[in-house]
Amino acid sequence: MTDTSAARTLEEAVPLGLIPTVFQPRLEALSSAKSWMGWAGYQSAVVIENMEFEYFAIRNQSTLFDVSPMHKYRIQGPDAEAMLNRMMTRDVRKIRPGRVGYTLWCDEEGMVIDDGTLFRFGPDDFRLCCQERMLGWVLDAAWGFDVQVTDESDTISGLSLQGPTSFSILKDAGLDAAAALKPFDLAEIEPGLWISRTGFTGDLGYELWMKNADGLALWDRLWDAARDWGLKAIGFEALNLARIEAGFIAAQVDFQPIHSTLRLGRGRTPLELGFERLVDFEKDHFNGRRALLQQRQKGLRTHLVKIELGGFKPSNGALLYHRKTKEVGHVTSGAWSPTTKRNIALAELKAPYGGQVQDDLWAEIYVHEEGQWDRRLVPVTVQTSPFFSHPRARATPPRPF
Amino acid sequence: MSNTTQNFDAVIIGGGHNGLTAATTLARKGHSVCVLERSSVLGGMMSVGGAEAPSFTSRLAHLLYNLNPKVERELGLRLNARNLTTVSLAPNGEHVEIDGGKARMMDGALHPKAVAFATLQTRLQRFATLLSRLSLRTPPKLSGSWTDPETFGELMGLAGIGLGLKGMGKVEMREFLRALLTNVHDLMVDDLDDGPLAGAMAADAVRGSFSGPKAPGTLFSLLYRLGNGANLRAPVGGMASAVAAFEDAAARAGCVIKRQSAVRSVLVQGDRVHGVELDDGTVIHAKAVLSSIGPQATINLAGIQHFDVEIARRAKNLRAKGTAGKLNLLLKARPEFSGLPAPLHQARLLIAPSSDYVEHAFNPVKYGSFSEAPTLEILLPNAHTPETPQTLSAVVGYMPHDPPGGWTDALRTKAERQIMAVLEAYAPGIGDRVQHSELLTPTDIQTETGAAGGHWHHGEMGIDQILNVRPINGMAHYQCGVEGLYLCGASAHPGGDINGAPGRNSALQALKDGAL
Numbered sequence: 001m002t003d004t005s006a007a008r009t010l011e012e013a014v015p016l017g018l019i020p021t022v023f024q025p026r027l028e029a030l031s032s033a034k035s036w037m038g039w040a041g042y043q044s045a046v047v048i049e050n051m052e053f054e055y056f057a058i059r060n061q062s063t064l065f066d067v068s069p070m071h072k073y074r075i076q077g078p079d080a081e082a083m084l085n086r087m088m089t090r091d092v093r094k095i096r097p098g099r100v101g102y103t104l105w106c107d108e109e110g111m112v113i114d115d116g117t118l119f120r121f122g123p124d125d126f127r128l129c130c131q132e133r134m135l136g137w138v139l140d141a142a143w144g145f146d147v148q149v150t151d152e153s154d155t156i157s158g159l160s161l162q163g164p165t166s167f168s169i170l171k172d173a174g175l176d177a178a179a180a181l182k183p184f185d186l187a188e189i190e191p192g193l194w195i196s197r198t199g200f201t202g203d204l205g206y207e208l209w210m211k212n213a214d215g216l217a218l219w220d221r222l223w224d225a226a227r228d229w230g231l232k233a234i235g236f237e238a239l240n241l242a243r244i245e246a247g248f249i250a251a252q253v254d255f256q257p258i259h260s261t262l263r264l265g266r267g268r269t270p271l272e273l274g275f276e277r278l279v280d281f282e283k284d285h286f287n288g289r290r291a292l293l294q295q296r297q298k299g300l301r302t303h304l305v306k307i308e309l310g311g312f313k314p315s316n317g318a319l320l321y322h323r324k325t326k327e328v329g330h331v332t333s334g335a336w337s338p339t340t341k342r343n344i345a346l347a348e349l350k351a352p353y354g355g356q357v358q359d360d361l362w363a364e365i366y367v368h369e370e371g372q373w374d375r376r377l378v379p380v381t382v383q384t385s386p387f388f389s390h391p392r393a394r395a396t397p398p399r400p401f
Numbered sequence: 402m403s404n405t406t407q408n409f410d411a412v413i414i415g416g417g418h419n420g421l422t423a424a425t426t427l428a429r430k431g432h433s434v435c436v437l438e439r440s441s442v443l444g445g446m447m448s449v450g451g452a453e454a455p456s457f458t459s460r461l462a463h464l465l466y467n468l469n470p471k472v473e474r475e476l477g478l479r480l481n482a483r484n485l486t487t488v489s490l491a492p493n494g495e496h497v498e499i500d501g502g503k504a505r506m507m508d509g510a511l512h513p514k515a516v517a518f519a520t521l522q523t524r525l526q527r528f529a530t531l532l533s534r535l536s537l538r539t540p541p542k543l544s545g546s547w548t549d550p551e552t553f554g555e556l557m558g559l560a561g562i563g564l565g566l567k568g569m570g571k572v573e574m575r576e577f578l579r580a581l582l583t584n585v586h587d588l589m590v591d592d593l594d595d596g597p598l599a600g601a602m603a604a605d606a607v608r609g610s611f612s613g614p615k616a617p618g619t620l621f622s623l624l625y626r627l628g629n630g631a632n633l634r635a636p637v638g639g640m641a642s643a644v645a646a647f648e649d650a651a652a653r654a655g656c657v658i659k660r661q662s663a664v665r666s667v668l669v670q671g672d673r674v675h676g677v678e679l680d681d682g683t684v685i686h687a688k689a690v691l692s693s694i695g696p697q698a699t700i701n702l703a704g705i706q707h708f709d710v711e712i713a714r715r716a717k718n719l720r721a722k723g724t725a726g727k728l729n730l731l732l733k734a735r736p737e738f739s740g741l742p743a744p745l746h747q748a749r750l751l752i753a754p755s756s757d758y759v760e761h762a763f764n765p766v767k768y769g770s771f772s773e774a775p776t777l778e779i780l781l782p783n784a785h786t787p788e789t790p791q792t793l794s795a796v797v798g799y800m801p802h803d804p805p806g807g808w809t810d811a812l813r814t815k816a817e818r819q820i821m822a823v824l825e826a827y828a829p830g831i832g833d834r835v836q837h838s839e840l841l842t843p844t845d846i847q848t849e850t851g852a853a854g855g856h857w858h859h860g861e862m863g864i865d866q867i868l869n870v871r872p873i874n875g876m877a878h879y880q881c882g883v884e885g886l887y888l889c890g891a892s893a894h895p896g897g898d899i900n901g902a903p904g905r906n907s908a909l910q911a912l913k914d915g916a917l
């Protein structure tokens with residue numbers, strides 16, 4: 001046999017640089033900012049046109065964000081539920097077919113490996129979506145169980161359609177069957193097109209999942225239907241602001257996934273991240289359970305909390321103090337929230353601060369104005385509910401806006 | 402019997418010597434204990450069941466040299482054994498008799514390196530005694546993650562404290578810590594030159610291991626074996642009589658012993674053991690379950706879902722490739738080894754004429770094949786009488802547990818021929834005297850005892866699988882995570898050989914935890 005592939009250049013065989021997702025041709029055409037970043041090896045937009053416009057579109061119209069680079073692991077087989085229940089801190093049995101659950105999983109020491117969303121297609125059929133590459137570990141977790149693990153990261157594309165008019169767009173695109181979806185519901189709305197009422201913005205929104213080959217057609221269909229509804233393609237920055245408002249945590253930002261840390265003690269437990277409600281000590285064994293029980297007894301090392309700060313300067317990275325003197329933590333994600341008009345942040349504090357001790361907390365903010373640096377101490381108050389929350393996010397069927 | 406329910410404080414999986422030791426230790430503290438053995442005979446690797454030829458009273462293990470004296474005392478073992486010296490055979494007839502630290506030639510003259518050997522022995526014995534202090538306790542727990550690269554240093558530092566090395570002097574201490582990682586070959590050849598003396602030490606270090614004497618960490622396994630004084634004892638009446646002594650101790654302590662009772666599953670509920678279920682469906686309830694089979698087999702019995710992912714992975718990856726085989730011969734007449742005085746036919750005879758020879762015997766096993774020049778540890782249990790039939794019991798060094806295509810009849814015949822050829826070179830005419838022979842490969846041993854890979858120690862005694870990480874991190878303190886479930890066999894600290902400390906320590910840990 002002659003080798004017909006001899007003509008392949010190295011670059012063809014091993015593409016260099018970032019890989020375009022199936023939506024890249026459309027994003028490329030819309031992008032005036034030409035601001036791209038790498039996300040799991042894929043080309044992903046930081047900003048398409050203008051971060052502020054994109055942010056306000058999330059809150060007032062509708063937006064499309066390409067979530068294809070997410071890692072997606074399909075877990076199927078008679079033991080899929082048992083395997084995942086041993087892996088996850090929450091009780092996976094309570095996520096029924098046609099539902100999606102936000103979930104965390106830990107190593108044997110109770111340190112969070114990652115968080116993600118678990119989609120349940122059927123009794124024996126799940127997909128796990130997450131930020132961190134996880135195949136090796138998922139295979140370890142699957143060993144000994146009658147399941148099949150498939151890495152679908154490169155074969156399934158995803159679009160996140162978020163905003164008050166997002167359902168109206170689906171409807172005009174002929175996908176009105178999505179009307180029945182309650183938050184965290186999942187359904188195959190058309191053959192091969194799964195839609196879940198999920199997202200990262202705390203608002204009404206959907207995620208649409210399909211084979212790569214079907215991606216562009218769906219994009220165009222949504223875009224055509226959106227004429228009256230003000231759809232905008234957005235980049236990461238606008239979404240990040242929306243997710244801070246919604247109070248969602250981000251891996252590598254608000255916590256360090258344990259497998260990517262080298263130094264001792266940099267991992268965090270779900271309890272320290274404030275997810276006690278997603279840790280089910282009543283169910284059977286799950287990974288890290290014994291370590292977490294011990295920590296619950298001995299006490300947490302840190303608290304990740306939502307805070308509101310004085311002033312309006314974004315507080316990213318700011319150090320936090322108790323009684324203005326004792327350093328007790330730092331801001332992990334901070335932003336001025338345009339919708340709620342509050343200075344908001346997620347912050348990690350050393351216990352007991354942020355937990356039992358919540359008074360007399362201060363943040364040190366550095367302000368740069370035309371070559372002048374200024375330092376301000378602003379008051380900090382710990383919050384318990386999301387900064388942004390809107391009833392339209394929960395109304396079923398959703399109303400047109 | 403099926404579908405009946407019984408209650409005990411503790412159930413022991415496996416009636417090998419460690420299972421029996423654990424059982425006796427618990428029963429002597431007033432607890433009700435039931436030992437469950439799959440086979441029709443007790444003893445596990447001490448006596449693999451279903452002997453075809455009753456004359457083989459030491460079908461597998463044949464010598465006591467590492468039995469923990471405290472175990473022997475606490476159990477009140479009634480052992481009847483005779484002491485042996487070792488003769489390391491040389492192809493040219495210049496055999497060396499080794500008796501503790503003494504090395505003599507066959508004419509009674511000192512071995513040319515006798516002084517160096519005595520010095521080396523004294524030093525090794527001192528190190529071994531220090532190390533053995535760790536044998537009788539649960540290895541201390543270290544905080545922090547084992548993925549930390551500092552772990553090993555921490556372990557060694559801690560070992561230093563635990564061993565009370567303070568009185569040792571800095572130089573000696575440094576030498577000791579270095580020695581733990583050293584290979585046995587370099588040490589022997591440096592001090593002794595390579596020959597039967599070095600070969601004997603090398604062979605003793607690696608017997609049963611998947612490593613040649615040039616591998617790092619092999620001095621550790623030698624020290625482990627010197628830890629209890631290394632007096633060689635052959636039980637009178639063969640190993641079967643030593644098994645009977647363990648059984649007798651257990652029975653006197655009030656243990657219930659059930660043979661032909663294979664455990665099918667360990668019952669776990671709410672992260673606690675509740676007992677076991679046998680192959681025939683019998684359920685036996687117990688507050689604690691002590692398992693003398695390896696970590697993977699124990700995990701499988703309880704159900705993998707009760708264990709952390711990382712622990713299950715380590716158990717899966719445990720290094721356990723057995724390399725020791727056993728040849729048992731029934732002989733028409735007493736064999737005669739060339740150049741070996743008649744009385745010394747009662748000694749332990751080694752065919753390991755140099756450390757290099759041992760290393761070469763190891764090499765093929767890496768590729769799943771079997772050396773034409775294997776090492777042999779030979780006992781002639783009836784050599785003191787001219788009566789027939791005579792027997793020969795030989796541990797064969799380095800048989801693969803997974804030859805490509807498996808242990809076919811043809812391969813067995815070939816292996817046996819190779820071993821006989823080696824024996825013939827040292828004891829001419831032995832082949833003609835064979836009435837009956839039995840060869841047990843690591844695969845047979847795995848089938849009969851259930852030990853992963855048929856491994857002598859239920860898991861390699863490598864530097865990554867000893868002390869605080871024996872058999873694996875996460876199961877290294879006899880505890881398995883699930884409350885009330887313990888490892889009590891050779892895979893647990895301190896390790897294999899007929900030793901008893903794993904069984905005893907495990908029982909004491911269970912008591913300390915209030916599991917019963």
Ligand SMILES: Cc1cc2nc3c(=O)[nH]c(=O)nc-3n(C[C@H](O)[C@H](O)[C@H](O)COP(=O)(O)OP(=O)(O)OC[C@H]3O[C@@H](n4cnc5c(N)ncnc54)[C@H](O)[C@@H]3O)c2cc1C
Binds near residue numbers: 447463664693726
């Ligand atoms: C060829 C060979 C020669 C050896 N020679 C010597 C020697 O001369 N001197 C020496 O000191 N050491 C020797 N050893 C090593 C020594 O015999 C072992 O390290 C030691 O006997 C292990 O004891 P144990 O009780 O931990 O396990 P084992 O003796 O392996 O006992 C485990 C028991 O568990 C039983 N079992 C397994 N599964 C189940 C189940 N599901 N339910 C119920 N029971 C089960 C098995 O049948 C077995 O009886 C030798 C080893 C080999 C392989």
